[in-house]
Amino acid sequence: MAKTIEEINEKIRRGKAVVLTAEEIIDYAAEKGVKKTAQEVDVVTTGTFGPMCSSGAYFNVGHSKPRIKLGGGRTYLNDVPVYTGLAAVDFFLGATAMPEDDPRNKIYPGKFSYGGAHIIEELVSGKDVRLTATAYGTDCYPRKSLETYISLKDMNEAVLFNMRNAYQNYNVAVNLSDRMIYTYMGVIQPKLGNANYCNAGQLSPLLNDPYYKTIGIGTRIFLGGGVGYVVGSGTQHNPDVKRTEKGVPKMTSGTLAVKGDLKMMSSKWLKGTSYTGYGVTLTVGIGVPIPILNEEILQYTMIRDEEIWAQVIDYSDAYPQFIPGSLGEVNYKQLKSGRITVQGKEVPTSGLSSYLKAGEIARILKEWIEVGKFFLTQPVELLPSVDSGIVFKPLKERPIKKHH
Amino acid sequence: MQKKRVVFNYPSHLVDQPVISKLVKDYDLTVNILRARITPKEEGRLVLEMEGKRSALEAGLNYMKEIGVEVQPLAQDVKWYEDRCTHCTACISVCHPQALDVNRKTMEVSFNRDKCIACELCIPVCPYQAMEILF
Numbered sequence: 001m002a003k004t005i006e007e008i009n010e011k012i013r014r015g016k017a018v019v020l021t022a023e024e025i026i027d028y029a030a031e032k033g034v035k036k037t038a039q040e041v042d043v044v045t046t047g048t049f050g051p052m053c054s055s056g057a058y059f060n061v062g063h064s065k066p067r068i069k070l071g072g073g074r075t076y077l078n079d080v081p082v083y084t085g086l087a088a089v090d091f092f093l094g095a096t097a098m099p100e101d102d103p104r105n106k107i108y109p110g111k112f113s114y115g116g117a118h119i120i121e122e123l124v125s126g127k128d129v130r131l132t133a134t135a136y137g138t139d140c141y142p143r144k145s146l147e148t149y150i151s152l153k154d155m156n157e158a159v160l161f162n163m164r165n166a167y168q169n170y171n172v173a174v175n176l177s178d179r180m181i182y183t184y185m186g187v188i189q190p191k192l193g194n195a196n197y198c199n200a201g202q203l204s205p206l207l208n209d210p211y212y213k214t215i216g217i218g219t220r221i222f223l224g225g226g227v228g229y230v231v232g233s234g235t236q237h238n239p240d241v242k243r244t245e246k247g248v249p250k251m252t253s254g255t256l257a258v259k260g261d262l263k264m265m266s267s268k269w270l271k272g273t274s275y276t277g278y279g280v281t282l283t284v285g286i287g288v289p290i291p292i293l294n295e296e297i298l299q300y301t302m303i304r305d306e307e308i309w310a311q312v313i314d315y316s317d318a319y320p321q322f323i324p325g326s327l328g329e330v331n332y333k334q335l336k337s338g339r340i341t342v343q344g345k346e347v348p349t350s351g352l353s354s355y356l357k358a359g360e361i362a363r364i365l366k367e368w369i370e371v372g373k374f375f376l377t378q379p380v381e382l383l384p385s386v387d388s389g390i391v392f393k394p395l396k397e398r399p400i401k402k403h404h
Numbered sequence: 405m406q407k408k409r410v411v412f413n414y415p416s417h418l419v420d421q422p423v424i425s426k427l428v429k430d431y432d433l434t435v436n437i438l439r440a441r442i443t444p445k446e447e448g449r450l451v452l453e454m455e456g457k458r459s460a461l462e463a464g465l466n467y468m469k470e471i472g473v474e475v476q477p478l479a480q481d482v483k484w485y486e487d488r489c490t491h492c493t494a495c496i497s498v499c500h501p502q503a504l505d506v507n508r509k510t511m512e513v514s515f516n517r518d519k520c521i522a523c524e525l526c527i528p529v530c531p532y533q534a535m536e537i538l539f
Binding site for chain 1: 491493495496506511532533
């Protein structure tokens, strides 16, 4: 018997909703059977806590007296530049932004110890940051410079807005060359010295709803320790890829764009992150509830690590040169065991996305629903799926004509 | 037999003395130097593992203290900031002595300082700056 979101919300209201995490549902449903479980269980909660570079936040800091137009000028938070191509006192801080005088990788390989993501973490933890700006001054906004401390509570709005998060599956990175490489997939040892992966596997949001049959625009989620919303598919959302019989993508595929009120979030679930030799990024906690509307949806949430496959990619050559091809497929059970085999060689593995914290997020979201403080939403529109016709395009470079 | 990992801080006047060979010959200790940084006319630091009879270890360490070498357990200089650690496991594949280890069932990372050899391989690998080694 199928359920509706409204029926599930009514049970949440009465404190009667049955909620399991994406980990718990596996054995539960295997024991009780799909039919019975689909009737009994109302929600399965998922979680992920990994680095997500296309994250950031926008702010409205309020008008100074006299007024200043930050738009079109230069503005910094703790010396990190923000994007001001907007109205007078709105700006956007990107997670990967860095102070202009940061040496980057001029001192090899480069530490990237501080950037936009760290500022987001500091603001969320209640700290003051330095807001400095220069502007060109107009009749209506005469002021030309500004220097002040500011904290989250002083601002009118502070909104986390991440245009690509929660990647549905990801590459496993290895290094076939004979030198150490520094990548967004971490430090990778030469000659297949290690393999780095970055996904929560059986707990991961989009792997539990592989065809996006419940997740869409308006889905209420756990975001950075607070409540957020899916605002659509993320950038590079690419649903039409090779999938298993159960519909699980075997490579990078769907993504989410999300937003939420930064003032309600916690620095425990938004962490400034520094990849040696690569750059700064933000580690974001996301948890998505999957309403168990019917047996089909339940079956998707029963996915196990050993049924989720990922491609092993050489990050010394194939990835940077954009050469297609995989060195093989491995599953998340193998990855989490600590060893995989690549080209006949046993390779130790490391994760970049925390499975432990993903589980904690799924349990927190479960508790929020059980105590009746988090309700499910009916998406306004589902995410584009395999039949959407979306094609993931490379950049086609066209020579620019020189005029004399 | 007992094993100990220690850090020796040498004052400058001892840097040119054959101190370690004393530990080997007079106290019958097996010594494995893990790291060393000693420059003439400056202070020196040495990380090493010593193995021998309990009484010999104690006597050897007393000798070092008597001649003016500051002795401290290695663990003091290695810090794992648990609140910064997200248990992502990025460090696990580079930590050969398995001082940083993971419970494969829960995927929880733990740090056993007694196994750490202060090689510092974990430092650039940890994206959260959760490891600190003062050497």
